[in-house]
Amino acid sequence: TFIMTGGTTGVPKATVLTHFNLVSNAIQCVLWVGGEDPGVGDIGAIPLYHSFAMTAVMNVAIGLGGWMMLFPRPPPTGEFLKEITHIDAPKGLFYAGAEILFKRIADFPDLGKFPNLMGRLRLCISGAGPLHAPVQKSFQENTRGKIVEGYGLSEASPVVSAGNLFGESPIGTIGMPLTGTDWGIFDTDDFEKGPIAHGLSGSKFGEENTGEICVCGPQVMKGYLNQPEETVDTIKKWDGRLWLLTGDIGFMNDDGTIAIRDRKKQLIKVAGHSVFPAEVESMLMSHEAVSEAAVAGLPDPKGKVGEITKAWVALRPEYKGKITDKELIAWTEKNMTKWKCPAVIDFIDEVPKNIMGKIQRRVLQEADPLFKK
Structure with a gap:
């Protein structure tokens, strides 16, 4: 499968994702939300040609044994709320989207017209950028739903980590890596120096030890289509395993969570x-x-x-x-x-x-x- 990168900081590239990459990431996400749950609904208001929607909406819904409610594009908030509240959803809804979609719900002036919304959005993950604390707070207060920040990139099928849906999730972090995924903070200029922090003995934690976030797991792409030089610059070997250099800057806390700062190029x-x-x-x-x-x-x-x-x-x-x-x-x-x-x-x-x-x-x-x- 070829999935285009977003091109946020440059020209988009085609990532080569194998079936093993995509199936692995779907299984990882299913485990993260608690395992198979036949009958749960999965809302999709983001395009399925994007890796986030393909995995977190389509593939996860299939893995859960659930059903999907798809929108060709995000509709006006009132129309969206009408659609998701009138449908029968006894097990609640799983909603993956960008922060702006959750912000529109949290700020909607007529939420009182949709009493069925309360608690219906029980599992929500905000991706494609940071989830700001004011948005998280107002969304949870106004909908009684649970929302956490997730982290990923097209090169990783795309989900790498997410906050805890069933307990406390520290604000300002991108949670913990999914099952089977390792991550670390490496020197931004010299990957060969090895990790600054990787959760093991010798790790240096805290903001003063900021570096590039690198990940290793079954969801990491095979490479970029017809771009061998870019592939070599992005996937490198350390300690006998292949690591994806994400281009994102962050630091690791002593509990193993990572706080992302920004894109290296920005x-x-x-x-x-x-x-x-x-x-x-x-x-x-x-x-x-x-x-x-x-x-x-x-x-x-x-x-x-x-x-x-x-x-x-x-x-x-x-x-x-x-x-x-x-x-x-x-x-x-x-x-x-x-x-x-x-x-x-x-x-x-x-x-x-x-x-x-x-x-x-x-x-x-x-x-x-x-x-x-």
């Missing part, structure tokens, strides 16, 4: 300091006026600090015209280290996303007059 360098866009986005989204945010680096027009951090912010309707960019920047400076704060904020109507709901930082970045290819 790291912003401000006067030599590393700024992770996702961290700045999370801070901005914790402000009561902010609905969505996207952050990227741009060349410093003054040539003093290398790059500057720019944020594109969509305000909640009730705050439009009531807060300025300077006020929002001043607020971030009170809540973050100064060199992490955005130097510039533009207000926009909506943050652009791809069909999966993933924020398209590159679209905003490349459209900016300061951008240099």
Whole structure:
């Protein structure tokens, strides 16, 4: 099976996924949700040609012995809620999607019109980007459903890890690796140095030991189609096993969970300091006026600090015209280290996303007059 990568940070590539990769990942996901559960419903509002939907919706539903409710594209929230609440679902629903889909439900003003929704979305996984704490909190409070963050990439069929659906799941982490999957934090510049942290003796935990997240398991792709050089750069051998270099930056906690910081290629360098866009986005989204945010680096027009951090912010309707960019920047400076704060904020109507709901930082970045290819 050939599945295209998202192309978030560059030109999309075709991953070569074997039947063994895909079946293994489906079984891993079935085990993660608790094993076979005939009769459970699986909602699909993301396209099946994407690895996330193919595995987490279609293949998992088959593995569970459940049924699927498919939408060709995410419908308006009211229409979506009407459809999922009128259908008979005594065992509840499993819903895999991007954060924006869960945010729309959590923010929907007329949830009271759908009393059958309460507790119906019992197993939810947010993927294709980070699950921000305010979204998780409001979704669970407003629907009485359980939602956790998952992590994956097309090169891994795609699911690598997920939070605990049946217990506590630490906020800010991407959970634990699925059955049969190992992961570690490796040096971002030299994989051959071996792991900084891999959960065993000698591991160095914590944010000060940040590196590239690498994974090893039966779901890791065979390679990229007709791109041998890119394959060699992405799949490397260590300790007799093949590891996938994900291109994501993170660190391991002493409990074995990993906190993801951002994409390696989207790291912003401000006067030599590393700024992770996702961290700045999370801070901005914790402000009561902010609905969505996207952050990227741009060349410093003054040539003093290398790059500057720019944020594109969509305000909640009730705050439009009531807060300025300077006020929002001043607020971030009170809540973050100064060199992490955005130097510039533009207000926009909506943050652009791809069909999966993933924020398209590159679209905003490349459209900016300061951008240099």
